[in-house]
Amino acid sequence: MTETDESKRVADRYLKREVLGEGTYGVVYKAIDTKTGQTVAIKKIRLGKQKEGVNFTALREIKLLKELKDPNIIELTDAFPLKGKLHLAFEFMETDLEAVIRDRNIFLSHIKSYFQMTLKGLAFCHRKWVLHRDMKPNNLLIGPNGQLKLADFGLARVFGSPDRRFTHQVFARWYRAPELLFGAKQYTSAVDVWAVACVFTELFLRRPFLQGTSDIDQLGKIFAAFGTPTSSQWPDMIYLPDYVEYQYVPAPPLHSLFPMASGDALDLL
CATH class of the missing domain: 3.30.200.20 (Phosphorylase Kinase; domain 1)
Known part of the structure; x- marks a missing residue:
C-alpha cells in the first residue's frame, strides 16, 4: 500500500x-x-x-x-x-496511576486492587519472557472502569538467553534496582519486581519513596532505607562494573517507614 x-x-x-x-x-x-x-x-x-x-x-x-x-x-x-x-x-485509557496518586482529593481505597492488577500484568510479561524495564506510575494506565494496564513497552526486551547482556540505563532512576545502579549488564525479571515494589510504596506515601539525585545518591537512599547489603547477602556485588563501597548502616524497621501499611502489606513489600 x-x-x-x-x-x-x-x-x-x-x-x-x-x-x-x-x-x-x-x-x-x-x-x-x-x-x-x-x-x-x-x-x-x-x-x-x-x-x-x-x-x-x-x-x-x-x-x-x-x-x-x-x-x-x-x-x-x-x-x-x-x-x-x-x-x-x-x-484509550482515562488516566494513569501517577495522576491518581498525586490527587489528594482521591482516597486510595483501591491500593490492593491496583497493585494486584499491576502484578498480574507483570507476571504475564515474565511468563512470556519479556522484561518491561520502565515500570513507574505514569506507565500504569487506568480505564473508565477502574481497570489498570501496563503500557509503554519501548524499553521492553525478551530475556532468558544465557549470558545475554543488556544496558543498565533503563527505568527512571527512582525505580532502578541496585544491581542496575552498580552497572550490571546481566539481570533478570527481578529488576521489574524492584520497580513495582517502589510503585507499591508510592501508593502508601502518595509520593516517590526513593528520590535520588544521582546514581550514587540513589544507592545511598536505598541502603539507608533497607540496610547496606553485606558480602554474605550479595557475594557478587563487588564484581559489578560500577561498584563502590558504602558505609554499613543497619536497616530500620520497615513499619517505621510505612506506618500506614498493614502487616500483610509489609510482608508483601
Missing part, C-alpha cells in the same frame, strides 16, 4: 481530537475510530534517521504488544506509517 493510499485510509478511519501528551519520540493524541466507534489514543512517533534506531524501538514495541495479549496489558489496535511518522493506535 502506498503512503497516499495509507493517508486516505487513516484520514477516513480516525477523527483526530485533542493532544494528550508529548514524549521523547513524539505526540500522543486522542481520536475516534470511525470503524468501531471507539475512542483510541494514537502515539505519533518521529522516526528520524535510520541510524538513530528509533525505528527499531517502535517496531520492537509493536512486535511485543502483538504477542502480549492480557487484560492487564494495554492493547495495540493498529499501526500505520503516515507522512514519515509511525502511528500506533491504543485503546
Whole structure:
C-alpha cells in the first residue's frame, strides 16, 4: 500500500481530537475510530534517521504488544506509517496511576486492587519472557472502569538467553534496582519486581519513596532505607562494573517507614 493510499485510509478511519501528551519520540493524541466507534489514543512517533534506531524501538514495541495479549496489558489496535511518522493506535485509557496518586482529593481505597492488577500484568510479561524495564506510575494506565494496564513497552526486551547482556540505563532512576545502579549488564525479571515494589510504596506515601539525585545518591537512599547489603547477602556485588563501597548502616524497621501499611502489606513489600 502506498503512503497516499495509507493517508486516505487513516484520514477516513480516525477523527483526530485533542493532544494528550508529548514524549521523547513524539505526540500522543486522542481520536475516534470511525470503524468501531471507539475512542483510541494514537502515539505519533518521529522516526528520524535510520541510524538513530528509533525505528527499531517502535517496531520492537509493536512486535511485543502483538504477542502480549492480557487484560492487564494495554492493547495495540493498529499501526500505520503516515507522512514519515509511525502511528500506533491504543485503546484509550482515562488516566494513569501517577495522576491518581498525586490527587489528594482521591482516597486510595483501591491500593490492593491496583497493585494486584499491576502484578498480574507483570507476571504475564515474565511468563512470556519479556522484561518491561520502565515500570513507574505514569506507565500504569487506568480505564473508565477502574481497570489498570501496563503500557509503554519501548524499553521492553525478551530475556532468558544465557549470558545475554543488556544496558543498565533503563527505568527512571527512582525505580532502578541496585544491581542496575552498580552497572550490571546481566539481570533478570527481578529488576521489574524492584520497580513495582517502589510503585507499591508510592501508593502508601502518595509520593516517590526513593528520590535520588544521582546514581550514587540513589544507592545511598536505598541502603539507608533497607540496610547496606553485606558480602554474605550479595557475594557478587563487588564484581559489578560500577561498584563502590558504602558505609554499613543497619536497616530500620520497615513499619517505621510505612506506618500506614498493614502487616500483610509489609510482608508483601
